[in-house]
Amino acid sequence: MQSRAKLLGHPIHPMLIVFPLGLLATAVAFDIVGLSTGDASWFGISFWMIAAGIIGGLLSAVFGLVDWWAIPSGTRAKAIGFWHGAGNVVVVLLFIASWFLRRATPQSPGYSALSLSFIAVVLALVTGWLGGELVDRLGVGVDNGANLNAPSSLSGRPATEDTRKLKRVAYGGHKPVGSKLLSLAFVPNGLLKMTDPKFVRDSFAQWNYPARFRVAVSA
Numbered sequence: 001m002q003s004r005a006k007l008l009g010h011p012i013h014p015m016l017i018v019f020p021l022g023l024l025a026t027a028v029a030f031d032i033v034g035l036s037t038g039d040a041s042w043f044g045i046s047f048w049m050i051a052a053g054i055i056g057g058l059l060s061a062v063f064g065l066v067d068w069w070a071i072p073s074g075t076r077a078k079a080i081g082f083w084h085g086a087g088n089v090v091v092v093l094l095f096i097a098s099w100f101l102r103r104a105t106p107q108s109p110g111y112s113a114l115s116l117s118f119i120a121v122v123l124a125l126v127t128g129w130l131g132g133e134l135v136d137r138l139g140v141g142v143d144n145g146a147n148l149n150a151p152s153s154l155s156g157r158p159a160t161e162d163t164r165k166l167k168r169v170a171y172g173g174h175k176p177v178g179s180k181l182l183s184l185a186f187v188p189n190g191l192l193k194m195t196d197p198k199f200v201r202d203s204f205a206q207w208n209y210p211a212r213f214r215v216a217v218s219a
């Protein structure tokens with residue numbers, strides 16, 4: 001099912017999550033470098049990376065929530081989305097707590113501050129997997145009918161269309177058969193022979209084809 005919150009035809013949530021995921025995971029990596037080298041400046045960098053990651057996390061969570069809201073109730077996607085979203089809120093809260101504990105002396109975080117970050121990043125591995133399950137397995141945020149030859153997201157045409165087949169429709173046409181006019185059209189489900197103008201009109205309204213293709217197949 002397609003996403004609700006989109007920008008230029010693509011879901012906003014996956015665009016924004018790179019900020020919290022990248023910043024917060026790298027902050028933990030820098031903490032580890034700080035611990036292993038004894039160089040306190042690494043902790044100073046990770047302090048500000050955590051701050052930026054928290055802001056990115058809160059912002060991306062809003063768009064995730066909008067998309068989750070639109071998932072039909074009672075589906076596996078709704079449940080997985082719930083655990084993904086709730087888990088990520090916990091991840092952000094743990095980093096907020098870690099940041100507050102570091103605030104007084106960012107260059108020498110205590111063990112509780114470091115532990116909170118480490119626990120959060122391990123939890124994020126699980127919630128991240130759930131996010132991937134939502135998209136790759138359950139098709140959340142994927143346009144309905146997406147296919148390898150779907151037209152551009154900016155075209156205003158539905159993803160169900162197959163650009164190769166549409167080209168053939170453009171070349172398609174009419175053939176007189178006895179007293180009737182037979183129209184041929186390549187549509188997503190294959191070749192259709194259409195003789196009834198009403199059927200043609202209704203079918204193409206339903207598939208939302210652009211006008212120029214409707215002209216090519218009207219009986």
Ligand code: HEM
Pocket residue numbers: 003011012013014017020021056057058060061062063064065066067068081082084085086088089092128131132134135136140141142
């Ligand atoms: C820091 C917070 C969050 C992070 C880091 C995050 C991360 C992710 C990741 C990695 C994906 C998979 C993206 C892909 O494979 O393309 C995803 C998808 C998704 N997430 Fe989140 N997420 C966060 C918060 C939330 C919240 C609070 C919700 C609401 C319940 C939510 C709902 C969704 C939904 C519905 C999808 C499916 C894709 C889409 O929305 O277009 N996420 N998220």
